[in-house]
Amino acid sequence: MMLLKLACYSLGSRLGTVLLTVLMMSVSVFVLLSVENIRHQAKESFQQSVSDVDLIVGPRTGQINLLLYSIFHIGVPTHNLSWNSYRMLQQHQDVDWTIPLSLGDSHQGYRVVGTEQQLFAHFRYRADQALDFASGQAFNKTYDAVVGAEVASSLGYQAGDEIVLAHGIADTSFSRHDNHPFQISGILKPTGTPIDRSVFISLTGLEAMHADFPGADTAPNLTPQSVTAVMVGLKSKIKTFTLQREINQYAGEALQAILPGVALSSLWSMLGGVEQTLWVISLLVLLGALIGMVNVLLLSMRERQHELAVLRALGYRPGFLFALLQLEALLITVSSIIVALLALAAGDIWLRQWLLSQFGLFLSESLLQPGMAHLLMGIVLAAVVSALLPAINAYRQGLNLQLR
Amino acid sequence: MLLIDNLTFRYPGDDRDLLHIPHWQVEAGEAIFLSAPSGSGKSTLINLLAGILTPQQGTIRLLDTLINQLSARRRDAFRARHIGMVFQQFNLIPYLSVMDNIRLASHFSALSAAEADKRASQLLDKLGLTEAEAGRKAGLLSVGQQQRVAIARALINEPELLLVDEPTSALDTAHRDRFIDLLMQQLVPARTSLIFVSHDTSLRSHFSRHVEIGALQHDAA
Numbered sequence: 001m002m003l004l005k006l007a008c009y010s011l012g013s014r015l016g017t018v019l020l021t022v023l024m025m026s027v028s029v030f031v032l033l034s035v036e037n038i039r040h041q042a043k044e045s046f047q048q049s050v051s052d053v054d055l056i057v058g059p060r061t062g063q064i065n066l067l068l069y070s071i072f073h074i075g076v077p078t079h080n081l082s083w084n085s086y087r088m089l090q091q092h093q094d095v096d097w098t099i100p101l102s103l104g105d106s107h108q109g110y111r112v113v114g115t116e117q118q119l120f121a122h123f124r125y126r127a128d129q130a131l132d133f134a135s136g137q138a139f140n141k142t143y144d145a146v147v148g149a150e151v152a153s154s155l156g157y158q159a160g161d162e163i164v165l166a167h168g169i170a171d172t173s174f175s176r177h178d179n180h181p182f183q184i185s186g187i188l189k190p191t192g193t194p195i196d197r198s199v200f201i202s203l204t205g206l207e208a209m210h211a212d213f214p215g216a217d218t219a220p221n222l223t224p225q226s227v228t229a230v231m232v233g234l235k236s237k238i239k240t241f242t243l244q245r246e247i248n249q250y251a252g253e254a255l256q257a258i259l260p261g262v263a264l265s266s267l268w269s270m271l272g273g274v275e276q277t278l279w280v281i282s283l284l285v286l287l288g289a290l291i292g293m294v295n296v297l298l299l300s301m302r303e304r305q306h307e308l309a310v311l312r313a314l315g316y317r318p319g320f321l322f323a324l325l326q327l328e329a330l331l332i333t334v335s336s337i338i339v340a341l342l343a344l345a346a347g348d349i350w351l352r353q354w355l356l357s358q359f360g361l362f363l364s365e366s367l368l369q370p371g372m373a374h375l376l377m378g379i380v381l382a383a384v385v386s387a388l389l390p391a392i393n394a395y396r397q398g399l400n401l402q403l404r
Numbered sequence: 405m406l407l408i409d410n411l412t413f414r415y416p417g418d419d420r421d422l423l424h425i426p427h428w429q430v431e432a433g434e435a436i437f438l439s440a441p442s443g444s445g446k447s448t449l450i451n452l453l454a455g456i457l458t459p460q461q462g463t464i465r466l467l468d469t470l471i472n473q474l475s476a477r478r479r480d481a482f483r484a485r486h487i488g489m490v491f492q493q494f495n496l497i498p499y500l501s502v503m504d505n506i507r508l509a510s511h512f513s514a515l516s517a518a519e520a521d522k523r524a525s526q527l528l529d530k531l532g533l534t535e536a537e538a539g540r541k542a543g544l545l546s547v548g549q550q551q552r553v554a555i556a557r558a559l560i561n562e563p564e565l566l567l568v569d570e571p572t573s574a575l576d577t578a579h580r581d582r583f584i585d586l587l588m589q590q591l592v593p594a595r596t597s598l599i600f601v602s603h604d605t606s607l608r609s610h611f612s613r614h615v616e617i618g619a620l621q622h623d624a625a
Contacts, residue, residue: 002511005504006497013499307497312456314509314557315484317477402451403491403569 003320007327010307014300018332021296025336028282028289029379030343034351035282036375039275046268049193050231050260052124053099054240057081057089057247058229060254064270067263070101070229072194073111077103080226085253089230094239097122099231102206102224107165110151112199114206114227120146122233125193135159136186139201142208142222145182146200149190159184165199165209180209203227232257286379290386293332297325297390301397308394309401318398322391329387333380405564405597406430406453411462413448422448424621425462432564433594437611438601444617446601450569453599454487455479467564484512488558490587492570495554498543502533505542506557513561520560527556531586547574551583559590566591568600572607584610 011018050071058066059079068074080102090098099122102114120131120138136159139146145165147157157163162181182201190196201209207222234240240259247257308321408428414421423445430436440446451457452464458472458479465471467486471479488509496505503524510520528538531552537545542553551571558566568587572580584600584607591598600611608614 002508006500006508009499009504310495310497311508312480313454313483313489313491315480315512316508317480401456402447403454403456403489 003323003327007324007331010304010324011328011331017296017300021293021332022335022339024292025289025332026339026343028285029337029340029376031285032282032379033340033344033372033375034347035278037372039278040371043268043275045192047261047264048126049264050123050125051128052122052233053231053260054234054237055232055244055247055257056229056260056263057085057232057255057257060256063256063258063263064267066229066256066258067260067267069103070231071260071264073103073113073198074194077228080228081230081255082226082253083224085250085255086227086230088250088252089232089247092243094234094236094243095232096235097233099123100203100224100227101229101231102203102226103228105165105167105206105209107151107163107199108155110148110197110199112165112201112206114203114224115200116203119200123195123231125191125195129191131191131195132189133186134189136184139185139205141183141185142202142205143180143182144185144202144205146186146188147184148188148196148198148200150196151199152184152187157184157187159187163199165201167210286382289336290382293329293383294386294389297329297387298393301390301393305397305401308397309403312398312401313403316398318395321398322395325391325394326384326387329383329390330380333383337376337379405432405434405467407463407465409463409465411452411459411464413445413452413457413459423452423459428615428620430597430599432597433591434613435588435591435598435611436600437608437614438599438617438620439603439605439608439614440601440617441603446617447569449617450489450567450601453565453567454489455483481512484509485561486564488561488563488566490551490554490558490566490568490571492573493547495557496542496545496550498541500542502528502538502540502542502545502553505553506560509557510560524556524560527559527590528553530590531556548579548583551575552586555587555590559596562592562596564596566596566598568598570602572602572604580607 056066056070058070059077059081061078065075069077086098086100089095097118099118100114100116103111105112105114117138123131125131133146134149134152136146145163147163151157161184163184164181182205188195203224204222207224211222232243234243244257244259247255311321312318406429408425410427411423411425412421413423438446438449440449448457452459452472453466455471455474456479463470463472466482469482471482474482496502497508500508503521506524506528507517507520510517510524513520515523525535525538533549533552533556537549542550545553551574554571558568571587572583575583587598587600588610598611600607605614
């Protein structure tokens, strides 16, 4: 009790320096916790951007490319997969369902994806989560569009609004399909996947828009010539590798089938360097803060010689002085952790929205989770180890001290 | 009470003994004025008596305990229970209240916390410190007040030996005499022995016996 009182009052008597040290430490703890969390959850969010799709089929480009087009709607497809090949997949005996995807257009910087109704029936993300409508419904008519949650919220769209799509992916594209406005038939609920940042229209709608004449509803032939990629669901997972091999060796066209899980993992491992760099930087920030704390404690030793002498004269052991310094370091560390956790809790909401809107990263769990306990224990342990330096210094001073 | 026999002490690396005391005895209840010019090994003697330092040779017997043969831990415990100390300055921990400074010492006492606090209040009262002053931070008190708190703290555990080292050097003459009077009044007759170290020999009239550190080192005092 005496020890705790002494440590508290001693820190209190150096409040300015101590508060700065706590601030420095809490910033570093905050950074460390945030990075660790986002690192962990980004991976999860990334890996969960598609589920239940057994194969993604496209023209032969490389699995990362295909993944970027089909799941993240990133990049410009160089060539497409012919309609005949799509028909072949659709009618294959092992195939349960297919979702065609056609890229190439945009709306205010958001990608337009031509697809079919199956998207809403079969596409799954995270743990078997289907797409839900926040309002409205799937596209029925040729000039219907469904927009993702983020598109709707950032552009202020509601079901029933009319939008104009542009050719190409640049926001300022000159060739706008002005004469073919689309009507928003439905808005999807937020998913935390690239779906949120996409505009979905039917393949027919896509063709009609490009056919470039009014009244396309009555046009004779709106069958697409090709699609960019196809997501495939199988009747039995056992057939996955058989079908993959079959597609890769398809004689009609140079095709490629990838396993989404495998491709996501290999894409993530490409990003792993960034992840590790972030981690190392946050560890270095913590190291800097610990050195700062040790420095403050060591510097205080000079002015505290009399204090230590008084304690020794009263019969306190050198071990007590050691414990005093350790306790002071511990109090600084624990206060810093509390400040960091409070900041994290306060920043949770803000950070969540920012990550979702800027990076499409969906943090499913709270930033404060039980798993952080290990990390916090590690920080406390690191502080205790660093505080050995001033604590041993105090012990030795206590041992060799003379009263005068 | 205190018996020193054939004591020699030198600091590591020195080529001659700093202290050599063949024999010195102090009875219980004695108030001794030990006059010691600076550089005479005065601090060293105090550290030896307090059990902070141990002699290379000889024995220091306090209350029938050979303190130079105790382990470091036991010496610290012995000091806490049986020896009170008042220094020249820097007696108190400035950021603690007066009461908390005294509690630092009474922490080792056999009394309960409440009893010790009661005793501390009585002591402070006798020493002329008000209750309001007892609650203030020690660093905010005047030097004279701090010295009185130091006496209270040194006596809270009713030590058999009170070591006082140049406590009056920061005080003017009037305060100095008052300080010594106060100190003497608090001693339990025939129980507490006082060793008062100073270079100011004009103070010696207050004490029952006057010893010079130089004389101590040559013949039996």
